[in-house]
Amino acid sequence: MKLTIRILITILSLTIVxxxxxxxxxxxxFFEDYDLTSGKYKLEIYHVEGExxxxxxxxxxxxxxxxxxMKKQWIFKYKSEVMPCGFGYELHLIEDKKVIKKTxxxxxxxxxxxxxxxxxxxxxxxxxxxxxxx
Numbered sequence: 020m021k022l023t024i025r026i027l028i029t030i031l032s033l034t035i036v037x038x039x040x041x042x043x044x045x046x047x048x049f050f051e052d053y054d055l056t057s058g059k060y061k062l063e064i065y066h067v068e069g070e071x072x073x074x075x076x077x078x079x080x081x082x083x084x085x086x087x088x089m090k091k092q093w094i095f096k097y098k099s100e101v102m103p104c105g106f107g108y109e110l111h112l113i114e115d116k117k118v119i120k121k122t123x124x125x126x127x128x129x130x131x132x133x134x135x136x137x138x139x140x141x142x143x144x145x146x147x148x149x150x151x152x153x
Contacts, residue, residue, distance in 0.1 A: 040097035040136050047135060049122065050090035050112070056083045061113045063152065064142070069107040070127050072143055077152040079113075085148040092141055099130035099137070106132075108142075 053060060061081035080086060106123035113119070124131040124142070131137040 040099070043096055043098055043135065047095040048090075049093040049095070049120070050086070051120075053090075053112075053114070053119075055086040055090055058083055059115050060086060062086065062089070063111040063113055064149075065109045065111070065152075067106050067109050067123070069105060069125070071107070072126060072146060072149075075146070075149050075151070078149040079152055080145060080148050081150065082148050085145055089141070089145060092144075095131075095135045095137070097136040099128070099134050101134055102128045102130065104128035104130070 060083075061079050063079040064075075064077065066076035080089070102125075104125045104127060107125050107127065108123070110122050110124060111118045111120070122132045124137050126139045126142065129137055129139055
């Protein structure tokens with residue numbers, strides 16, 4: 020019984036600490052005001068170093084519906100801790116075969132360039148729409 024209580028207290032403490040991220044001065048929208056329903060866009064993801072998502076190194080997402088879901092989800096409001104984890108992936112937002120936006124992310128340490136909190140689920144939730152880059 021005492022062990023169960025200790026475990027519950029530990030879990031509660033970790034939950035509270037993990038939800039105490041400092042807010043950004045303004046939310047950041049990765050996809051900004053781009054009309055992702057047009058079919059002209061895709062998100063390319065390139066492995067840089069470290070851990071990968073399952074066996075996906077270089078892949079892309081071009082499904083307009085999925086990109087729109089990501090647009091709504093990818094509103095960043097919190098800073099991340101400064102950590103020496105490096106970056107696992109480089110993301111390129113492509114419009115008509117031109118790179119219009121880039122950023123770096125780390126899935127394991129959950130941050131992106133600029134020390135912005137990037138929950139790994141923001142990418143892994145869409146894994147069933149990944150297409151490999153040959």
